[in-house]
Amino acid sequence: MKTPIALFWFRRDLRIDDNTALNKALQSKLPVLPIFIFDKDILTELPKDDARVTLIYETLQKLRSTLQEKHQSSIALYYSSPLDVFKNLIAEYKIEAVYTNHDYEPYARKRDQAIAEFLKENEIEFKTYKDQVIFEKDEIVKDDGDPYVVYTPYMKKWKATFKTSLLTESDTENQFRNFYKNTKLPQLTLEEIGFEKSAISVKDYDISEKLISNYKDTRDFPAENATSNLSVHLRFGTVSIRSIIKKTIVNKGEAFFNELIWREFFMQILWHFPKTTHNAFREKYDRIQWRNNETEFKKWCEGKTGYPLVDAGMRQLNETGYMHNRVRMLVASFLCKHLLIDWRWGEAYFAKKLLDYELSSNVGNWQWAAGSGVDAAPYFRIFNPTTQIKKFDKDLKYIQTWVKDYNELTYPEKIVDHKEARERCLRTYKEALK
Template sequence: MKQTISIFWFRRDLRLEDNHGLFEALNGKHPVLPIFIFDTEILEKLPINDARVTFIHKTLQNLSETLQTKYNSSLGMYLGKPLDVFKNLSQEYQIDGVFTNHDYEPYAKNRDEEVKAFLAETQIEFKTYKDQVIFEKNDILKADGTPYVVYTPYMKQWKSLFKTTDLHTFDTHSVLKNTIKNKQLPHLSLIDIAFTPSQQSIADFTVTPHLIQNYEATRNFPSQDSTSRLGPHLRFGTVSIRNMVKKAITEQNEVFWQELIWREFFMTVLWHFPHTVTQSFKPKYERIEWRNNEMEFKLWCKGITGYPLVDAGMRQLNQTGFMHNRVRMLVGSFLCKHLLIDWRWGEAYFAEKLHDYELASNIGNWQWVAGCGVDAAPYFRIFNPTTQIEKFDKNQEYLKQWCPDFQELTYPAPIVDHKFARERCLRVYKAALQ
């Protein structure tokens, strides 16, 4: 006779602490089988040494070891399409319910609908919970019931609503004993999923009181490297957003707090406007005649444009999987406005390289620099890549670290003249937007 169980499906919530869906599953009436699915639909689009896959695998190993040593339990790892994995699990177990946390990206929504429909055929409940954000979907709307498309009023409404919200955390450890016991569950190595360990590693995050208190004063200076590196950990859920917001409030740093709100703003925009994955939020920007010069794009990717701050940022990205936020704005603007290359090309390159890649934020920020998104920078704002050095890397420490050849005779000449590029951009944008 098949064992009756509940399943908890880990996705963007790779932690045992303060995990909403896991807590709900463990409080049910059946033992819980925790699982993770290496989704072949996603894996086949990634390079075989992707640092994010290495990070996910290592995190899962740690979770599994904790479950084994403390609770005589384990975590099942599966490879395939989620629908097929659930079909196989339903043959092996009597499944009472599948628990997981909400995911808001278009692919994830379609995947979940597919799984939910299959489970419903055999009367298996599919229950999902809010976990990776404080506010989601329709939680924050304008008075007329439409979504916000400008950040500042969204942020004010977010804070107003937050004042009356109980920031409840979930004591998962008190109920982890309710996982399946003494069961040999499938454990996959990186080789099993056809990946190799990455030479890059995802940095641990730093959210000390000192960093939060000094965040506003230091965050714009790339040489100081005083950003929290929280991005990948929020992306994969190795840290609780509720705990991070509590830290921001404890240290009373509005700017750090507002960065967390930006993330939710972009997630809400993507939820309401999924077409923005491939199209400009402002339709008239689809009329821009991009030059899309492939050779210039390659030079941008490699960090050999002849503009030191642009090149330093791209080389930092290529070598580490990270780029300082201030520099991200500059390299994005340079691609779209100096080179007139479609923001979608840059978005795809960042998606491949960034450890903290998150679809909503990547789309939102690329459309911001191109001028075509919600609450975007006006198209006539064109960063000067040379004066940006004076503003944000006056002593050239960042340049010396990531673009040490910038003062050498072998350093390339600028691939385009700033004044010429600026005038060309204004002309092309203006023609498209008339």
């Protein structure tokens, strides 16, 4: 007779410590079998040396080693569609319940609904928990129940609702004895899931007192080593949001704290308005007649626009999977406003390249740059890519780091004249929005 077990499904929470659903599973007193599914439906869209897949794979290997050495357990790895994996698992094990943490993206919601229905048909509980945010879904809304679509009032309500008791971390350590005892659970190689090890590495995050307390003054200067590199770790859950906010409060980092709230603001926008992944939040902006010149888009992608700060950002992205946030705003504005290329093209390119790619933030910020999203800049606010250098990289340190040919004859001519592009943008937007 098979022993009843619980499954814990790792997803965007690649850690053992302070993992809400994992802790709940271990408290169930059933032996807990941890699994991770490399989802074929997602992976087929990615390049074979995708750095994010390497990060996920290597993180899972470290977690497997920890569980094997300390707790006589492991993580079962699968490569398939999630529904097919669960069909096989219920045939192999007597599963009482499946535990996992919430995911808010449209694909994830659809996937989880299908899994929940399948498990219910087989009399298995599907238990999901909030873990990657402090507030989710309808927890921060207006008094009439409508979602906020402007950041500042959302942020104020968020802070008014927040209590430090929400930062209580899960005491998983005392429950470790309840892991399923088997160190030989199914393993995979990168090659078996169709990938190879990426040459791009992920930086450790920095949330030191110095970085957080100076963040407001240093965050806009891309040559400074003044960003936390935290976003990729929050994206994949290698660190818990509760521990990060605790340290932010201790270090009195108000500006840094506000950025963490921006992350949750965009997540709740995606939850309430999933159509914004493909459609302008402000519907009239879908009437814009984009030029969508493929040659110019290619030059933008390669960092060959002739505007050095734009090119530095794109070359940093292509080489490292990172781009400084101030520069992200500039390159996005340049694509939409100077070249009149659809924001969805830029969003898709960032989705392929960014290590910290997060659908909600990426869509939110691209729509902000295009003027079509929530809390967006007015369409007539167009960054001047030359004066941006004077403001944020006047010594050209960032540019010269990434644009090696900046002072060479081979450096490309400007792809477009700023004044002419600005006037063309204003005409085009005005025509669409009248």
